[in-house]
Amino acid sequence: MKLPSITLSRETLSKFEEAIQKEWIITNGLGGYASSTVLGINTRKYHGMLVAAFHPPIDRRVCLAKLDEEISIGNNVYPLGANEFQNGIFPLGYLFLKRFSISPFPRYVYAVQNVEVQKTIFMPYEKNAVITIYNILNESGVDVKIRVFPLINWRHFHSVTDRWKIPWKFVQKQENKGVDIRFDIPRSTLMMTMTNGYYFAKGKWIEKIYFREEAKRGESCLDDCYQLGRFEMNVKANKNEKFAITAVAEKNEDDTRKVLAEMPATMYYVEALYEKEVERREKLLTKFHEKHKGVTANDWLNWTILATDMFIVRGINAEKNSVIAGYHWFETWGRDAFISLPGLMLTTGRSEDARCVFLTFKNYCKDGLIPNFIPDQARQPAYNAVDATLWYVNAVLQYLKYTGDFKFVQGQLWENLKAIIKNHVRGTAFNVHVDSDGLILHGSQLTWMDTAIDGQPITPRAGKAVEVQALWYNALKIMELLAKRFTEKNEAEKYAQMAENARKSFVERFWNSEKGYLFDVVSEYDEDNSLRPNQIIAVALDFTMLDNAKNEKIVDVVRRELLTPYGLRTLARNDQRYIGVYAGDRRSRDKAYHNGTVWPWLLGPFTTAFLKTKGYIEYRREYALKNFLLPLFTEQNFKAGLGTISEIFDGEPPHMPRGCIAQAWSVAEPFRAFVEDVMQFRPKHEKEVLQGSK
Numbered sequence: 001m002k003l004p005s006i007t008l009s010r011e012t013l014s015k016f017e018e019a020i021q022k023e024w025i026i027t028n029g030l031g032g033y034a035s036s037t038v039l040g041i042n043t044r045k046y047h048g049m050l051v052a053a054f055h056p057p058i059d060r061r062v063c064l065a066k067l068d069e070e071i072s073i074g075n076n077v078y079p080l081g082a083n084e085f086q087n088g089i090f091p092l093g094y095l096f097l098k099r100f101s102i103s104p105f106p107r108y109v110y111a112v113q114n115v116e117v118q119k120t121i122f123m124p125y126e127k128n129a130v131i132t133i134y135n136i137l138n139e140s141g142v143d144v145k146i147r148v149f150p151l152i153n154w155r156h157f158h159s160v161t162d163r164w165k166i167p168w169k170f171v172q173k174q175e176n177k178g179v180d181i182r183f184d185i186p187r188s189t190l191m192m193t194m195t196n197g198y199y200f201a202k203g204k205w206i207e208k209i210y211f212r213e214e215a216k217r218g219e220s221c222l223d224d225c226y227q228l229g230r231f232e233m234n235v236k237a238n239k240n241e242k243f244a245i246t247a248v249a250e251k252n253e254d255d256t257r258k259v260l261a262e263m264p265a266t267m268y269y270v271e272a273l274y275e276k277e278v279e280r281r282e283k284l285l286t287k288f289h290e291k292h293k294g295v296t297a298n299d300w301l302n303w304t305i306l307a308t309d310m311f312i313v314r315g316i317n318a319e320k321n322s323v324i325a326g327y328h329w330f331e332t333w334g335r336d337a338f339i340s341l342p343g344l345m346l347t348t349g350r351s352e353d354a355r356c357v358f359l360t361f362k363n364y365c366k367d368g369l370i371p372n373f374i375p376d377q378a379r380q381p382a383y384n385a386v387d388a389t390l391w392y393v394n395a396v397l398q399y400l401k402y403t404g405d406f407k408f409v410q411g412q413l414w415e416n417l418k419a420i421i422k423n424h425v426r427g428t429a430f431n432v433h434v435d436s437d438g439l440i441l442h443g444s445q446l447t448w449m450d451t452a453i454d455g456q457p458i459t460p461r462a463g464k465a466v467e468v469q470a471l472w473y474n475a476l477k478i479m480e481l482l483a484k485r486f487t488e489k490n491e492a493e494k495y496a497q498m499a500e501n502a503r504k505s506f507v508e509r510f511w512n513s514e515k516g517y518l519f520d521v522v523s524e525y526d527e528d529n530s531l532r533p534n535q536i537i538a539v540a541l542d543f544t545m546l547d548n549a550k551n552e553k554i555v556d557v558v559r560r561e562l563l564t565p566y567g568l569r570t571l572a573r574n575d576q577r578y579i580g581v582y583a584g585d586r587r588s589r590d591k592a593y594h595n596g597t598v599w600p601w602l603l604g605p606f607t608t609a610f611l612k613t614k615g616y617i618e619y620r621r622e623y624a625l626k627n628f629l630l631p632l633f634t635e636q637n638f639k640a641g642l643g644t645i646s647e648i649f650d651g652e653p654p655h656m657p658r659g660c661i662a663q664a665w666s667v668a669e670p671f672r673a674f675v676e677d678v679m680q681f682r683p684k685h686e687k688e689v690l691q692g693s694k
Contacts, residue, residue, distance in 0.1 A: 031057030218585025343668025368423020604669025
């Protein structure tokens with residue numbers, strides 16, 4: 001299966017302000033990655049040539065910030081690298097960029113006089129390593145010399161380095177074609193080597209590199225990097241030469257040396273490994289298209305399929321396997337993992353990965369809650385989410401619909417699922433419990449709209465949030481279905497009665513007859529009639545509490561008031577709290593985050609709800625594809641994070657991409673809706689599984 005390609009010409013790259021906003025990212029399946037802009041200028045503290053996950057899939061550290069090059073032709077030296085400082089960009093090597101492409105790995109092509117330098121970057125799968133291949137075509141008629149300068153750092157990816165405040169202690173050991181660097185704090189090792197050529201150790205500090213995107217976000221934006229020395233290669237006149245530089249980072253010297261020993265030492269084996277990584281991605285596409293005959297293998301679809309792979313990460317063992325919520329800065333979040341799991345793993349046939357993720361979170365389950373956040377090992381998991389656990393239960397149903405694997409669910413998850421319901425009934429952390437009306441009562445800042453400033457929620461939703469009740473009812477119906485399957489009659493009857501009580505209360509309390517849609521939150525004394533997209537989840541789930549007429553009214557009002565080309569607004573524009581642009585410092589951004597900002601993941605449940613209520617006739621599906629999904633897929637795969645989809649967009653046109661450049665649920669949910677609802681590739685065991693709910 002041919003890989004998709006994105007190519008930017010010299011003309012496109014010459015438009016600096018547009019080009020500098022285009023970024024690429026490649027990942028290694030451990031949580032680590034390499035990322036920069038198409039101009040080779042790092043604009044974020046999260047950018048780096050090797051950002052290694054020291055405790056996969058977390059504890060990510062910027063080890064190798066970048067590789068900058070220069071070419072000597074005769075008596076002239078031409079820099080190809082570029083870094084931004086507060087007073088400007090120096091040097092201006094990006095001016096020599098002839099072309100940038102990604103297919104599936106980034107490639108820079110520089111042209112200086114009659115010398116062309118190709119620089120291709122890839123990461124071996126499940127290794128904290130990055131390999132850069134250089135191909136130099138010298139048609140200048142004279143010998144030339146290429147020098148490559150590594151800029152290293154050794155910081156957590158959320159931080160920056162000030163060399164005067166953070167004393168570095170490291171030992172550099174030069175090899176003929178490489179260098180070993182051992183750090184004391186934290187104790188860790190970086191090893192770099194080249195296939196042919198020489199390494200010269202002559203280091204210096206490059207201070208106050210400026211990250212423009214961090215400055216815009218009100219974050220720390222100045223960073224000091226250490227330039228180790230240089231790799232050097234001579235290229236004869238009218239000759240073509242290739243070499244590769246490999247960088248490996250691990251927590252200790254032995255582990256680093258072990259990984260380096262597994263890396264190719266010659267160009268022949270480098271290219272073989274490169275082809276292996278290409279082939280792995282080709283197989284992902286082939287596997288999908290073989291199971292989905294008749295789906296056109298166009299670039300936007302293939303980029304989306306490949307994007308699903310970057311979020312699925314291996315931990316230090318199978319019990320740590322998980323989902324990275326977003327790149328660059330998000331880590332492992334329970335809510336994101338289980339909203340994303342069907343689109344990332346089930347539609348793509350990765351059921352084994354799904355099983356590992358279920359077990360990872362089951363092992364972290366505490367008092368009936370799965371963690372909202374699994375942090376670096378030094379901190380404890382956070383359980384401050386009322387909906388993450390309910391999305392987990394929903395994902396179990398989706399897993400069964402695709403696999404029919406009741407044996408796994410009964411043997412590994414069933415007791416945990418029953419404990420979840422039991423704990424919700426008697427009460428768990430954060431005042432989460434079943435109220436006397438059968439609905440879930442919860443504290444503030446526990447739904448996905450959870451931002452706060454100075455400890456005060458921006459969108460306070462304490463009480464009974466609409467999507468939480470929908471997920472609770474859905475979970476009870478799933479439990480009823482499973483109890484019947486596992487011949488636990490009393491349990492099935494109990495769950496059925498609980499579900500019916502919740503349904504009656506929901507219909508009575510949540511339907512806003514004046515507005516013709518659902519209240520967003522209800523409490524003992526009040527109802528919040530804010531028009532938000534959360535109610536669409538009540539329509540999209542397998543088990544809904546409303547009749548089709550009410551569901552269709554919800555779809556219509558959400559479509560009319562909240563739908564944009566790239567997702568749903570989080571608040572109607574006519575609301576006085578609406579903020580249409582997500583920009584500024586953290587406080588300003590937090591205010592906008594769920595008060596108008598557009599979220600593309602919501603296109604998944606919206607598309608499902610639209611077709612569920614309107615019918616799956618062909619012209620309806622074509623309409624949904626053209627108007628709801630294609631603008632996101634065909635435009636945004638080629639804008640901010642190339643080949644993937646951003647976290648959020650401005651509420652106001654032109655709906656600029658914001659937040660993370662690659663977000664798991666932004667990819668997963670629209671993709672799931674495309675496969676299941678638009679293309680009608682329904683899960684193989686869906687009818688069999690859902691028959692148990694009758």
